[in-house]
Every structure is written in C-alpha cells, then in structure tokens.
Amino acid sequence: MDYEQVIAKIYEEVKPFWGQGKVADYIPALAEVNPRQYGIAVQTLKGDTYQVGDAGTRFSIQSISKVFTLAMVTRHLGDEIWKSVGREPSGNPFNSLVQLEHEQGIPRNPFINAGALVVTDRLISLYDRPKDAILEFVRGICGNDDIYYDKHIAQSEREHADRNLALAYFMKSFGNIKNDVETLVDVYCHQCAIAMNCIDLARAFLFLTDRGLNPYQQEQILTVSQAKRLGALMLTCGFYDESGDFAFRAGMPGKSGVGGGVVAYIPGNLSIAVWSPELNQHGNSLIGMETLERFTTDINNSIF
Amino acid sequence: MDYEQVIAKIYEEVKPFWGQGKVADYIPALAEVNPRQYGIAVQTLKGDTYQVGDAGTRFSIQSISKVFTLAMVTRHLGDEIWKSVGREPSGNPFNSLVQLEHEQGIPRNPFINAGALVVTDRLISLYDRPKDAILEFVRGICGNDDIYYDKHIAQSEREHADRNLALAYFMKSFGNIKNDVETLVDVYCHQCAIAMNCIDLARAFLFLTDRGLNPYQQEQILTVSQAKRLGALMLTCGFYDESGDFAFRAGMPGKSGVGGGVVAYIPGNLSIAVWSPELNQHGNSLIGMETLERFTTDINNSIF
Amino acid sequence: MDYEQVIAKIYEEVKPFWGQGKVADYIPALAEVNPRQYGIAVQTLKGDTYQVGDAGTRFSIQSISKVFTLAMVTRHLGDEIWKSVGREPSGNPFNSLVQLEHEQGIPRNPFINAGALVVTDRLISLYDRPKDAILEFVRGICGNDDIYYDKHIAQSEREHADRNLALAYFMKSFGNIKNDVETLVDVYCHQCAIAMNCIDLARAFLFLTDRGLNPYQQEQILTVSQAKRLGALMLTCGFYDESGDFAFRAGMPGKSGVGGGVVAYIPGNLSIAVWSPELNQHGNSLIGMETLERFTTDINNSIF
C-alpha cells in the first residue's frame, strides 16, 4: 500500500471513533467547533503530499505552536535557553504548578504551559514585534504566506487566561519571566490561536524531518544536532502525560494541541498531521492519536 | 573513522572525567568497587565486536536487569503486564513512593524500582525456579553460558533492602504484588547482582537492536512490535530522572544501572555498553553518559 | 441541665444519624461489628460517671492507643522522642507516605500511623515485654484490671498489615526504626486491638484531664507540662485530616480510632468517650464527632 491508500484505510477505520472524545471547553471559542471533523495529511521529504478528509480545513493549532517558538528561540539562543527550562517529562498534567514550585520556577520542559511561557518570554526579548515575527517564521517553514492569527480565538484565550497569568506571575516571582506579564500572555494567546490546516502543518514540520533544513527557503534554520534534540524533546514530552504511552504505541516524535491537531514525523522520511477536535482524557485528539499509532503500524516504520 | 577508532578516541577524551562522580554507596558491596575503571564495547548486527579499556571486566548490572525481566514477562504475558504497570516517565527519583501512592499502587513504569518489583513478581508467578530462569534467559541472549549471580553483592543487597521491602509491601496493600514479599525481594536482589562485562551486555541487547530476534539462538523472542515498544520505554524512562536529558543529548534507547553500567542501541544497527562506576547526581554513570553522547555525535547517527 | 440529661438528649438527637457512615473494612475483623451501636460516657474529675446507650460494650480502641503509648514513652524519654517524630498536623490522610518521604523518614506527628510506629518502636526498646507493659499501663490509668487484647482483632490486623509493614520498612531505610520490623508490627497490631468500653476510656483520659495525675494510683505519671503538651498535640493532630475542623467545631483535645471510638476532655473538668462504629469520610466516628460537637455546645464549655 502507498501512503494514499494507508491514510484512506485508516480514515475509514478510525472515523467510527467519533463521539468517544470530548471537544476542549476551557475557552468558549474552542468549544464552538463542530466535533465531527477529521483530516489527515502526509508530506514526504521527496515533496509528495497525500491527504484525506478535512485536511484542508483550518483549525487552532494551540500547543503545536510551542514547537515553532522553541525553534525560533533555539535558533538565536542555542543552549542558553536550557538554563531557564528543563528537558524532563513532567509526570503531571500540563498546567501543573506543583513541580514548578518544587523546582523553583524552572519548568520541567518547554512543552508544558509554564515552559512555553518562558520560551515566549525570551522570544519577546529577541524581537521588537514578536507577534509578527512568529507569523513570518511559520509562513516560511510551511511555504504558505496565508497564515494568520484567528482573532476570535485569541480574544477568547485572553479572556480565560487566569491560569496562564498565575503561571507567569509565579515564575516571575522566581525571576524566570523577564517581560511584562500582560504582554507575555497576549503574545502567548496569539501563538496558540494560529489557524492552520493539516497540509500546512505537515509541511511546517518538514524542517525537522530534514534535520534542520527548511526546504521552502533552502535554509538550515536549525543545526542537525538542534533539530535532532528538538525531536527527542517531542518524543519524551510532546503529549503531556501521555508522552510515554504515545512513544510506546506510535514510536515517533510529535506534538499535539487541544484544538485537536497532532503532528508527528519520521526523521529523514515524512511528516504527518491529523486533526479531529474530540480529545481523550489526556487532552490529546483521540482520533489523532489512534490514527498515528495505526499509521506507523501500517507503514511498518517508526524510529525504533 | 570506524567504530574501533571512535571508541578509542572517546576513551581518551572522557577518561580525565574520573573523580567527578561518586561510586554508589547504598549497599556496602557496591561501595567496595575500584572507581577508576572504564570500558566500552560496541557490537554490530553484522557480528563485529569492538572494545576498549576494561570492557572484559565484570560488574554488577543492577537496574539493567530490569530490561531482561521485562522482556521475559512481555514474552509470556504480552500487553497483560500493562494493567499493573504504567508506561510514563516518573518525574521523580527512581525509588519514590509519592507517585505510587497517588496512583494506587500502579507504578509509573517498569524501570523505576516499584515497577521492576511488579515485573519480577509476575515472573515469579510464571516460573517455578525464577532465579534459574533469569540466568538462563540472559545466557541465551548474550551467547555466553558463563553468567552468574554475584552472591556477595546479592547478599549485601538483601541486607539493605528496607526500601524495596517498603515498596513491595506498599504495593501489596493495593493488591499489586501477588507473591510472598520476602521471596520477591530475594529474587529481585539476585537479578540486580548478575555480573556481566561490557561485551556480554552489548551482545545481550542485540535482540532489541534486531527488533526481537535473538541472533545467538536464531529465535524471535519478542515480536517486532514488542521489541520496538521496549525501545520506546527505554528512551522515555531508562535513565531515571535524566531520561529526557539523555534522549535529548544521545538520542538512543538505553538503560543504566547504579553499578556504573550503561547500555544503548541504534535499532537495526548496533548496541553499545559502557561501564565506569562513578555516578552523576541522577544515579547514572557519569563517564557512561558522556561516552554515549559523544558516540552518537561522532558516528553522526541516532534515532532522530 | 446536668451531664446526665445532656448526654441523654444528645443520644436521642444523634441516634437517627445511623446509616450515614460506614464501618471500617480495612481489616475483616472490624467489618464484622454491628454498626448500630452507640454509647456515651462522661467522667468528671470529681469522680462522677454518667453514661447512656452502649457505654458498657467493649470495642477495639485502635488509634486511641497511640495516646497511651506516647504517654508511656514520654514518661521515660521526655523530649528525646521529638528528635524522631514531629509535632505538626500532617495535612494528608493518616497513612500517607508522601510527607514521610519528603521529611526523610521523620513522621509529622505521633498520631499518624508512621509516627505511632516510631513511638511503639521506642517503647519496645524500653520494655522487655512491651505487650504486657502496655496492658499494665492502660489498666492502671483506667482503674480496671480487666483490660485485654482482643486476639481475634490482633490476628486480623496482623494479616492485613502490609501498609504498616511498608511504613516501618520505609522508616527503617532512613534509620528511624531501631527494632525488628516484624516484632514492631506485632506489638502495634496488639495495641490497636485493646478492647475497652466508653466508661474505661473516659476514665483512662482522667490523667490528662488532671494534667498528669493518675487519680487511680495517685501518681503524677506525666509532668503538668507534658500533659498539657500531649493535649495540644491531640487538638492539632488527633483526628487525622479532620483535626482542624474538630478543633473548630468542638474545641477540645481528643483522639479517635477507626473502631468508632472517640475520647476528648476539658482540662481540669471532665473527659468524655463516645462510641459508634460508622465512620465519616475522614475515618472518624460520624456519630462520635457529632456527639462531641453538640456536647461542648450544650454544656457551653470548651477550651476556647
């Protein structure tokens, strides 16, 4: 079977899972989404794109944006960032304050909310217009200039940002946030509200699949080592408290968002983005996780 | 450079790190070891063995044995074992009771002590003579019948097993230990006291490198899927609270023991064992971890 | 109203609460008890005894015994014991291991199981025949030689002591248990299995009500200061995670046991014991707690 057939088959097999998960409701704007949507896009390093279902429908990428901001900051700061953020799985739900307190304001990793806030804080220090810079970066890596913030989602995020404000002030009390907290949370709410479709997202992970080289601009935006390390981080920490389980079942580095998107990739080979809004108990797309597990099984390939 | 040259170069570079770590002292018999020992062995799937330093000296494999018992139990019970043990990184030191209590006697993963005790408990239910069965399994996968328990170490372990007794009784109170606790701890203390050298250990991981096929007996002892999943577990949980960091820096699945041994492998390619008794703050061989990071850098290969 | 009338009135008011709680079932022998039993006994310093309901029926005193062993050890060791046990409320369920781990094997207070085990461990070091010594002490303070261990309960406790074995081995791993763990748990299971009735228990707390003076033997068994301090400990830690609430509602020092007994006292005035086997969510006698709150309200007296 080729990729086209594989994803078509999985699409039919997994579609019946609709209704088993639950759309994110922590912000009203996300809760408005029609749950019965499901798309898959595969992008190979050779340049082929395969898609099925709602692969062309835009959705809110949410935490997937954490990979983009981390790549931007890593590019400028290198290992400097690891003085302020750890690299260990958290062993706790994604917005937990417990470990943060225990470790004196140093988040466990850059993919829990606390860690992503520190990364965005550093990004704000690096760019005069951070919101523009983020858009420009994302457009560059997916080769599509038509990427924007969903202002309605961003606004709704901002109105329900109490937990992130708490995290940011808490870390500021330890000296690990440098910029104004209100500004930080504004930028952070915007990055989560970037709207992309599965095809955009699969392409946006090509620079990681190709170990740092952005094929759309023929530019090495991360060193090979940096790209590999970002992959290791995704494998160990990319799916909140289900990271170990996802590595076990699917065997690929990847990242999910509460908007229902999941992206993963096999280095040197391909990237795949799946979207379906209903989440499982860990906050990851139920259909997305199931799809990826079947994908590596069916193509008989993973990183292990 | 070929592997021979790579490990010889690393050996010279890393040897000066002697004295920066600290030999395990939680049992007297381990504390007696001469700290200034260092060996590396590389075993390729093609059948070549490369070695440097004290690669032929035996040492206590300690927690590396957890991989062997898990393979034995997985082989018989398949996914059944995952009802009693989790698959997530622990986010806590390796003998922590906190998470165990929080999760009602279900250990986070099979590589923390609590999880390994559950695995050994199931193994005891499977075999009439579990200590013999473990030795036989290990001899089979490394192709060396001359593998034994170090009785002196096993005895010392047993005399200082209060923490493991506490863990076992605690899980028994939740119904997650089925056999007599004294028997369980005796078997567990023995498995930790298996004496092997780097060459044995590198070879013992070939069945994982070859995705389940034991080359010494031409037997598929795990399914491809089981072998890959064991690899994913090692990558996310194999190095206690330094697992994320090791994945980040070295990018290979592996397992360490407080005896100073570390084994890792690149699926489809090679396995490598390093031994040096001095441990870093996370309880992993300081020189071992450094060696493996340099190894994947120098051969320019990792799973990412 | 005199005390006779007060307890008769409360007895009628609170009896209808039968059925709202749940008899302890962590050991089979306790679960066998008929839940619909309820007795109250008041003992004044002047020498009067008042009773109602099943005040003459014996039951298993369970954790109330912790007060007796602590008094015995305090008498011999004085402040020495506080090097091994803390004096702070635990903020966690009574058999939690979390705090114990955090504080390196030093239990938060002598009324959580871990703390009581340390106290009994020290008692074993003090007496050649600790089980006889405990009985003798209890007989002496309640003026009744007819006090025994309930062997059936003790046996059942011992058979289900996994959690306490875990606690004891855990503390032994920190060096805070000095005697053989099996012996310790045997003595501990016996002290919990002392059978007394409400009248015995109310009398057994007279030495605390009278600030150290045992009226049955006219002997100052604790100094005034020691007796007062034991009272403070009961007020802050006597009712597991409901201690603050009980102090708030009833305003007396006291101690409960999962057998359904509760004893409390107003220094210089009287002691009161209540028994009813059904427990509330915190593990304290539901009817007992309600009775004591109404008692201090009705007699318009508390320590505040």
Add this chain to the structure above:
Amino acid sequence: MDYEQVIAKIYEEVKPFWGQGKVADYIPALAEVNPRQYGIAVQTLKGDTYQVGDAGTRFSIQSISKVFTLAMVTRHLGDEIWKSVGREPSGNPFNSLVQLEHEQGIPRNPFINAGALVVTDRLISLYDRPKDAILEFVRGICGNDDIYYDKHIAQSEREHADRNLALAYFMKSFGNIKNDVETLVDVYCHQCAIAMNCIDLARAFLFLTDRGLNPYQQEQILTVSQAKRLGALMLTCGFYDESGDFAFRAGMPGKSGVGGGVVAYIPGNLSIAVWSPELNQHGNSLIGMETLERFTTDINNSIF
C-alpha cells in the same frame, strides 16, 4: 509574680537571642527595619495594660491582619465563608500552591496567603470602600483612632506581589476569586501594611479574649461560638508550619506576621502582643515565639 514582673523578667532573659533570627527581606521596605527592637504588651480583660521595651513602637502587622479581615467577613457571612476556604492546617509553607491545586482552588485555611486572599475578596464584595472599612474596624477593636496604613510598606508590597498575583489568578481560574485581581491585591497589600504597636495589638485581640464582645464599643461583634471557633483556627493554623509546635509549647491561640509581631490570648483572661523583627526558619518572630512560650510557663496558665 504579677504580669509586670513576668514580662520584665522574660524581656531580660530573651533579649540575648537578638541576632539568632533574620529580618524578613521578601520586600525591601520590611528589610529596612532595625532588627534589634523588642516589645511586649499584656492587656487583661479587667482593663490593665502592662508593657516593656519597644511596646509603643509601631510596626507592620502583616499577616496578623488576616484575623481582622476574617472577623469582618465572618460577622457578615457567618458559615458561608467556609464553602470557599477550609479549616485544616496546611502542612506546607504559607504560600504554597501545591495543596491549592490539589484541592481545586479551595485554600486549606484562612491564614495561609491563598485563604486570606479569598477572605479579602469576599470583604471587597461586602464593602464599597474596603480599605476604609478595614481601618475603621481595627480602630474600633483597639479603641484607637490613630491607626493608618504605612503607605511606604504598602507600595513596596505591591511592587513585589508576583506570588500573590499568581495565587489570586490561580484561584480565579477555579472560580474562587470574584473581584478584579489587581484590586484584590491592592487591598491585600494595604491590610498587611497596617502599622500598630504592641499595646494596640494586645487590645485589638480583647474582643476574642472576651468571646466576641468588643469592650471598647460594648458591642458583641462576633457570637460566642464564632469567637471560639476563630480561636480554634488560630491555634491550629496561626503560625504557618510551626502551628502544631507553638500549640505544643505555648498552648494559646495566636497569630504572627512577618513584620515580627505575634499576638496570642488566653480566653476569658488576657491577651499578649510581642514584637521583635528577626524571624526564625518558619517565618515567625524568633524572640516573639520564645517570649510566649516562657509567658505561659511563668504564669502557669494555658488553655490545656
């Protein structure tokens, strides 16, 4: 000895402890205080005032203000407030977020910062001009109209309120803060910055000593039951993680502040305020705690 002599004696005995503690430095304005100050004031219900040392010097009452706001809110809301705040000792440092997360935004008790923020939040809902209302209340209970906010301290508090902002936003995310967080933290910083001397403070606790009756306005501002319960709360929770120890050693309900003030009282008898800025490791005035322990010993009276 009369009270005059007792406090004079203690003053001489304890003064040599200067230098053993450390002035609070979490806000710059508090760190400016001269550490070598020490005052004691005793106020009896009969109306006598005794003082020694710097009893007339004003200082920042800090957390002692939590008793005043709680009394104000209790007076209006009665038991309603206990739906939003618990009554159990925290078992954790005073500004911990761990337990707050575990208990879904309900602080353990009204004397940890989180709990006090909830109380002040409710007070803001009750009063149009909450800052004026607090001052008016405090003036009324100590019979002194010359009580003000120290604006310099209040300003410094506000500039270093990141931790309290984090706590407030965190609880708001659970729905347990009703008013604007910035406003809340402003009022809270002011209440902590009330400046009073030992004589004022001892008098301000007379309404609790007299079980709810404010002697300066002959008004029952709390019911007897409410006053007693506030006393029980102070005994179990008034001194952060040293509450159990203070109950054990001094045997009185009381409250401390990081400004170095401590107030305590014996119901129906007297209240006592001590001030000395150097704090012990638990954040309580080292000399204040020592003074109160000696006081109950020397007058041979406590609540137990």
